Amino acid sequence: MPEHFSFTLLKTDGMARRGEFVTPHGRVQTPAFMPVGTAATVKGLHPEAVRETGAEIVLGNTYHLMLRPGPERIAALGGLHKFMNWPLPILTDSGGFQVMSLSSLRKLTEQAVTFRSHLDGTMFELSPERAIEIQALLGADITMQLDECLRLPATRAEIERAMQLSLRWGERSKRAFEARAREGYGLFGIVQGGDDIPLRIESARRLGEIGFHGYAIGGLAVGEPQAVMLKVVEETAPVLPADQPRYLMGVGTPHDLIESVKRGIDMFDCVMPTRNGRHGMAFTRYGSINLSNARHANDPRPLDEASRHPAARAYSRAYLHHLTKANEILGQVLLSTINIAYYQELMAGMREAIAGGQFADFHAATLAGWENGDIPAL
Amino acid sequence: MPEHFSFTLLKTDGMARRGEFVTPHGRVQTPAFMPVGTAATVKGLHPEAVRETGAEIVLGNTYHLMLRPGPERIAALGGLHKFMNWPLPILTDSGGFQVMSLSSLRKLTEQAVTFRSHLDGTMFELSPERAIEIQALLGADITMQLDECLRLPATRAEIERAMQLSLRWGERSKRAFEARAREGYGLFGIVQGGDDIPLRIESARRLGEIGFHGYAIGGLAVGEPQAVMLKVVEETAPVLPADQPRYLMGVGTPHDLIESVKRGIDMFDCVMPTRNGRHGMAFTRYGSINLSNARHANDPRPLDEASRHPAARAYSRAYLHHLTKANEILGQVLLSTINIAYYQELMAGMREAIAGGQFADFHAATLAGWENGDIPAL
Numbered sequence: 001m002p003e004h005f006s007f008t009l010l011k012t013d014g015m016a017r018r019g020e021f022v023t024p025h026g027r028v029q030t031p032a033f034m035p036v037g038t039a040a041t042v043k044g045l046h047p048e049a050v051r052e053t054g055a056e057i058v059l060g061n062t063y064h065l066m067l068r069p070g071p072e073r074i075a076a077l078g079g080l081h082k083f084m085n086w087p088l089p090i091l092t093d094s095g096g097f098q099v100m101s102l103s104s105l106r107k108l109t110e111q112a113v114t115f116r117s118h119l120d121g122t123m124f125e126l127s128p129e130r131a132i133e134i135q136a137l138l139g140a141d142i143t144m145q146l147d148e149c150l151r152l153p154a155t156r157a158e159i160e161r162a163m164q165l166s167l168r169w170g171e172r173s174k175r176a177f178e179a180r181a182r183e184g185y186g187l188f189g190i191v192q193g194g195d196d197i198p199l200r201i202e203s204a205r206r207l208g209e210i211g212f213h214g215y216a217i218g219g220l221a222v223g224e225p226q227a228v229m230l231k232v233v234e235e236t237a238p239v240l241p242a243d244q245p246r247y248l249m250g251v252g253t254p255h256d257l258i259e260s261v262k263r264g265i266d267m268f269d270c271v272m273p274t275r276n277g278r279h280g281m282a283f284t285r286y287g288s289i290n291l292s293n294a295r296h297a298n299d300p301r302p303l304d305e306a307s308r309h310p311a312a313r314a315y316s317r318a319y320l321h322h323l324t325k326a327n328e329i330l331g332q333v334l335l336s337t338i339n340i341a342y343y344q345e346l347m348a349g350m351r352e353a354i355a356g357g358q359f360a361d362f363h364a365a366t367l368a369g370w371e372n373g374d375i376p377a378l
Numbered sequence: 379m380p381e382h383f384s385f386t387l388l389k390t391d392g393m394a395r396r397g398e399f400v401t402p403h404g405r406v407q408t409p410a411f412m413p414v415g416t417a418a419t420v421k422g423l424h425p426e427a428v429r430e431t432g433a434e435i436v437l438g439n440t441y442h443l444m445l446r447p448g449p450e451r452i453a454a455l456g457g458l459h460k461f462m463n464w465p466l467p468i469l470t471d472s473g474g475f476q477v478m479s480l481s482s483l484r485k486l487t488e489q490a491v492t493f494r495s496h497l498d499g500t501m502f503e504l505s506p507e508r509a510i511e512i513q514a515l516l517g518a519d520i521t522m523q524l525d526e527c528l529r530l531p532a533t534r535a536e537i538e539r540a541m542q543l544s545l546r547w548g549e550r551s552k553r554a555f556e557a558r559a560r561e562g563y564g565l566f567g568i569v570q571g572g573d574d575i576p577l578r579i580e581s582a583r584r585l586g587e588i589g590f591h592g593y594a595i596g597g598l599a600v601g602e603p604q605a606v607m608l609k610v611v612e613e614t615a616p617v618l619p620a621d622q623p624r625y626l627m628g629v630g631t632p633h634d635l636i637e638s639v640k641r642g643i644d645m646f647d648c649v650m651p652t653r654n655g656r657h658g659m660a661f662t663r664y665g666s667i668n669l670s671n672a673r674h675a676n677d678p679r680p681l682d683e684a685s686r687h688p689a690a691r692a693y694s695r696a697y698l699h700h701l702t703k704a705n706e707i708l709g710q711v712l713l714s715t716i717n718i719a720y721y722q723e724l725m726a727g728m729r730e731a732i733a734g735g736q737f738a739d740f741h742a743a744t745l746a747g748w749e750n751g752d753i754p755a756l
Contacts, residue, residue, distance in 0.1 A: 040700060044707040069675065069700045077678050077696050085692055297447065300455050314463055318455050322418060322447045329422040329707060 005142070005186030005213050007245045011355050015237070015264040018354040021214075021245055023089040023141035024184050025081065026056065030245060030266040031350050033257065033343045034059045034091060036274065039068070040084040043274045044333045045340070047086045053309060053337065054344030057089040057141075059269040062134050063098030066124065067117045071137035079139030091142035091269070094131040094190075097218070097250065100149040108148065110165070128169040132176040132187075140185065142214070145173035147190040149219055159194035163203050166192045170210055186213035188247060194219060195228050197235045204239040214245040214267075221250040221270075230259050237264035254283055254346055255370065258363055261350050273339030278332040280324035283342045284312070287370040291335065295377040296321035308348075309341035383520070383564035383591050385623045389733050393615065393642040396732040399592075399623055401467040401519035402562050403459065404434065408623060408644040409728050411635065411721045412437045412469060414652065417446070418462040421652045422711045423718070425464045431687060431715065432722030435467040435519075437647040440512050441476030444502065445495045449515035457517030469647070470518035472509040472568075475596070475628065478527040486526065488543070506547040510554040510565075518563070520592070523551035525568040527597055537572035541581050544570045548588055564591035566625060572597060573606050575613045582617040592623040595643075599628040608637050615642035632661055632724055633748065636741055639728050651717030656710040658702035661720045662690070665748040669713065673755040674699035686726075687719035 002024035011018040019030040035042045035050055037058045042050050050058060060080055065071060074083050080090055096113075099106060103115035105123075112127035131146035147166040150158060170189045177187045189207040193199030200217075207215055217236055220229045233248060240246050247267035248260050257268055273283060280292040284304045289296075299317040307313055311334050323331025346366070353362030380402035389396040397408040413420045413428055415436045420428050428436060438458055443449060452461050458468055474491075477484060481493035483501075490505035509524035525544040528536060548567045555565045567585040571577030578595075585593055595614055598607045611626060618624050625645035626638050635646055651661060658670040662682045667674075677695040685691055689712050701709025724744070731740030 039704045039706060040697070041706050041708040044711070046708070046711070068704060069696070073676060073696070076676065077694060083694070083697055083700075085697075298451060298454065316455060316461070318447070318451070319418070319461055319463075322461075326417045326446060328417060328419050329710060330419040330424070332707060333422070333424070333711065 002184055004184035007214065007243065009243055013354045013357050013359040014262065016261050016350070016354045016359045017264060017266055018351055019245065019266055021186075023057075023186065025087065025089045025141050028056045028089055029351055031257075031261045031347050031354075032057060032267050033347045034267065034269040035340050035343075036061070036269055036271045037084065037086070037090075038271070039064045040074075040080060042336075042340070043278070044329075044336045047084060049337055050086070050340065051088070053341040054348060055340065057091060058086060060090055060092045060138060060140065061098060062092050062095035062131060062138070063102065065138060066095065066126075066134055067119050067122075071134040075137040075139075079137075081139055089141040090139070092135045092138055092140035092144065093249070094135070094144040094146040095126050096131075096147045097149045099126060100151060110168075113148075128172040129176040132173055132180070136180055142186045142188060143177060143180070144188050144216065145170045145190055145212075147192055147218055149192075150194065152194060152222055152224065154194060156196055156199075159192075159196055160199055163192040163194075163199050166190060167203065167206055167210075170207060170212070174210055174212065181213075188212050188214040188216050190216045190218040190249070191236055191240075192219050195224060195232060197232065200232055200236045201239050204236050208239070208241050212244070214247060215240045216247040216249050217265075218249045220248065221252050221256070226256065226259075229256070230263060233260050233263045233265060254343065255367070257343070257346060258350065258366055262359070262363060273343050274336040277335035277337075277339045280331070280335065281339075282320070282335055283339045284374070285342070285366070285369045286372070286374040289374050291317065291320045291324045291331075293321075299378055301375070301378075303338060304342075307338075307341065308345050309338060312338045312341060380562055382562035385592065385621065387621055391732045391735050391737040392640065394639050394728070394732045394737045395642060395644055396729055397623065397644055399564075401435075401564065403465065403467045403519050406434045406467055407729055409635075409639045409725050409732075410435060410645050411725045412645065412647040413718050413721075414439070414647055414649045415462065415464070415468075416649070417442045418452075418458060420714075420718070421656070422707075422714045425462060427715055428464070428718065429466070431719040432726060433718065435469060436464060438468055438470045438516060438518065439476060440470050440473035440509060440516070441480065443516060444473060444504075444512050445497050445500075449512040453515040453517075457515075459517055467519040468517070469520035470513045470516055470522065471627070472513070472522040472524040473504050474509075474525045475527045477504060478529060488546075491526075506550040507554040510551055510558070514558055520564045520566060521555060521558070522566050522594065523548045523568055523590075525570055525596055527570075528572065530572060530600055530602065532572060534574055534577075537570075537574055538577055541570040541572075541577050544568060545581065545584050545588075548585060548590075552588055552590065559591075566590050566592040566594050568594045568596040568627070569614055569618075570597050573602060573610060575610065578610055578614045579617050582614050586617070586619050590622070592625060592645075593618045594625040594627050596627045598626065599630055599634075599648075604634065604637075607634070608641065611638050611641045611643060632721065633745070635721070635724060636728065636744055640737070640741060651721050652714040655713035655715075655717045658709070658713065659717075660698070660713055661717045662752070663720070663744070663747045664750070664752040667752050669695065669698045669702045669709075671699075677756055679753070679756075681716060682720075685716075685719065686723050687716060690716045690719060
């Protein structure tokens with residue numbers, strides 16, 4: 001019988017937390033970074049290659065999968081794990097964020113949101129209950145409640161209205177999830193409230209009263225300054241239950257991750273390592289490196305000879321530069337892989353540091369590595 | 379000390395030949411198919427993945443590499459094997475075919491061809507001697523002479539003029555290659571003569587008199603009917619030295635390969651498995667399968683459960699259809715890999731059949747598999 005969702009807080013170091021959660025498809029060490037498998041694939045990577053970066057869980061996008069190939073189809077084919085050949089845990093978002101950012105002709109009521117697919121114009125309706133149903137069809141280990149994501153800037157009244165609606169949708173989500181909770185799957189609520197700290201605190205407090213298996217902070221990483229995001233994280237995280245996981249959605253740069261872990265976040269997802277990799281940018285312990293820059297054209301050195309991942313050690317910067325300039329698929333594949341591997345290496349470093357009570361030292365050393373910048377060109 | 383180029387004819391079965399050649403970077407069993415690594419990468423595949431398809435040799439394109447990143451740069455970085463992380467044999471073409479098909483403003487003299495790069499308009503000159511020099515800078519195990527590839531249709535006089543020029547360029551290539559031949563590398567001459575059998579025979583005979591390590595048949599697979607191509611192969615192959623390898627350039631479909639092996643060809647290269655894979659087409663023992671067709675959308679079966687390659691067994695047709703429709707990189711990668719693996723499986727099957735004196739049976743069974751077509755839709 002598969003294990004039921006649970007979270008164990010193993011160690012704290014300041015506000016930083018070292019933990020582990022259990023799902024029906026396996027265990028995940030936190031702080032954890034989840035590569036994004038938008039359309040049932042982490043773009044460009046074989047599932048085995050995702051695993052070899054050190055990732056223990058991936059994210060799937062309900063919005064994309066409901067449009068194509070459709071959740072009923074994936075269920076008939078045995079669920080998302082089988083469909084994409086990924087046997088480890090999967091968290092799915094609820095679709096709320098992409099409905100806001102990708103679709104057109106949205107109409108929002110208390111009951112549901114209706115919208116037009118950005119692919120072919122088909123109309124869809126997404127209610128809290130349908131979001132739960134879709135994620136059950138996909139077979140998600142962790143399900144996210146449907147929330148209303150606002151485009152910012154918005155008035156305080158608008159932010160509060162959306163936050164209150166998201167709370168009511170959280171309650172409906174919890175009711176709709178009861179059978180699935182009994183089977184051992186996890187449901188996370190989502191804190192909203194924009195950049196308004198009192199609203200964020202109210203949202204976090206009331207979600208805790210409803211009671212979920214974990215809590216996400218949503219509606220950030222939508223263009224606000226990093227300081228605003230970190231302020232919201234800093235004020236919100238302590239209000240959330242200490243014995244449950246905290247997930248900062250859609251974040252972010254390596255610097256965002258280390259600063260957010262410092263403030264008590266356990267989980268992240270972001271398209272940045274794959275999206276930027278497809279555009280020739282590498283994330284490394286030397287900071288980010290633009291492989292399309294001509295200074296790499298004759299450089300026989302690897303991106304990072306001390307990396308834990310072979311792709312960061314085996315290919316020269318000159319070769320990665322060449323592949324990037326020639327717009328070769330292999331360049332996109334290698335840089336996406338190298339970037340996810342760096343994110344995983346960063347998370348592993350944070351986990352080890354927290355476990356050893358050395359997070360402040362690790363934080364300082366990591367930032368110094370980025371700030372000192374890349375190795376000099378030959 | 380690396381081994382010198384040599385070819386051993388191990389077995390014949392009708393006109394079909396089972397052989398082996400030795401190069402400074404290893405041995406290759408023939409009949410062999412060489413995946414095309416145009417721009418120092420077999421499009422979409424890690425070099426380890428190319429190896430895992432069963433490929434023992436890849437082809438590099440002199441034209442593409444001389445334009446970008448440049449042969450002197452690759453030499454300074456340790457040669458093409460090191461640059462692209464491919465430790466096994468590499469054959470490079472001479473650039474003649476791409477000069478004809480891709481560049482503009484060609485000017486041909488007895489001495490050389492000058493042309494304008496299709497990338498940025500830079501002018502380049504390619505002589506037989508420079509083609510040898512470039513391929514030495516790349517570190518090719520097998521070097522191809524520069525030849526003149528005509529656009530067809532052309533008059534007999536034009537075809538003969540180009541054939542005679544290619545012979546003179548073959549002589550110059552051999553002289554320019556002397557030092558490299560002493561180091562153990564191989565040089566192949568190229569038969570030209572269009573669809574004119576007497577010209578083809580003269581070209582083949584005179585190349586044999588000059589003396590190369592192997593012989594290619596060029597100027598085919600440029601749009602002529604398959605019957606014309608096979609007629610040229612059938613009439614030309616017997617004129618070539620029996621104890622040296624024969625390479626049919628730029629060919630072809632699986633059916634082209636089996637018909638050409640039947641007529642005495644030992645080596646092939648073609649972009650078809652990767653190019654068609656990137657466009658959603660799979661080559662299998664059931665024939666070619668268009669994964670973008672909606673009949674695959676709900677099909678949980680793999681492309682070929684009896685394939686030797688795990689990717690053809692592990693992913694459902696429904697998933698490959700989804701990736702193709704969503705234009706996901708992983709779909710292009712998986713189908714390119716599956717197609718090269720099928721080509722390698724076909725070559726391995728031919729090698730085993732020839733060794734066992736069963737080529738006619740293998741030929742009949744393989745064609746029957748393709749002609750019976752794909753498994754019925756569910």
